[in-house]
Amino acid sequence: MDPVEEVLNNPAMRAYIHRLIGDEGLDLLEKFPKEGEHSDEDLAASTGINLNSVRHTLYTLYEKRLAEYHRIKNNETGWLTYLWRLRIDHIHDSIRDDMEIVLGKLEHRVQFEEENDFYICKDCHDIYTFSQAMGGDFKCPNCELPLGHFDNEMLVKALRERIESMKKVLGHA
Known part of the structure; x- marks a missing residue:
């Protein structure tokens, strides 16, 4: 073929x-x-x-x-x-290169998620880091409602699973 x-x-x-x-x-x-x-x-x-x-x-x-x-x-x-x-025969290398880039971005994102504490507006659904929330006295800058703590544990878990899956595919495991 x-x-x-x-x-x-x-x-x-x-x-x-x-x-x-x-x-x-x-x-x-x-x-x-x-x-x-x-x-x-x-x-x-x-x-x-x-x-x-x-x-x-x-x-x-x-x-x-x-x-x-x-x-x-x-x-x-x-x-x-x-x-x-x-040179379509190079497609696997191209996909691999793109996956390496995505892997790097995911690792950077999970690091950001793990190193920060987040707060959310229950009305606007906007999320802020601790320093952003503290700068606004823990009130939403859009609607002035109090911000609540946002638990990002499920997001971090999903990111880690995706990272591990990609590492296995790329042979980094």
Whole structure:
């Protein structure tokens, strides 16, 4: 099976790609010629997708190492032509890199949650740190109602479970 077809038939990978490049990008991947290298103009002409959308998709894929190019120069005109090919075989590395970023953000968030004490307005549902609540005399700055303590134990537990799950998937456990 073609690597692009394999990725697009996998619901999780398709969702990941869709998040990156949207509907038009998926359309380009589905219509991308299986063999060889192609200029963005050729791809736009052969797929019927707007040239700017083709370029945006290719650059987004390039940033994730899912496409690559080489350029050739026309010695008569000095124009550069970029010839593109897909590297969907790098999708697992791309997903892994993104998961590492998310893992770092989750670890930072759980640290923030564990190091702070929180207060909530029962009416507005806004949440404040201890220092924010103390600065407002433990009254909601929006409605002036007294703030109550907010127990974030369930949130911390859920964050820790997600972190451990991601670490297992990434081989950090």
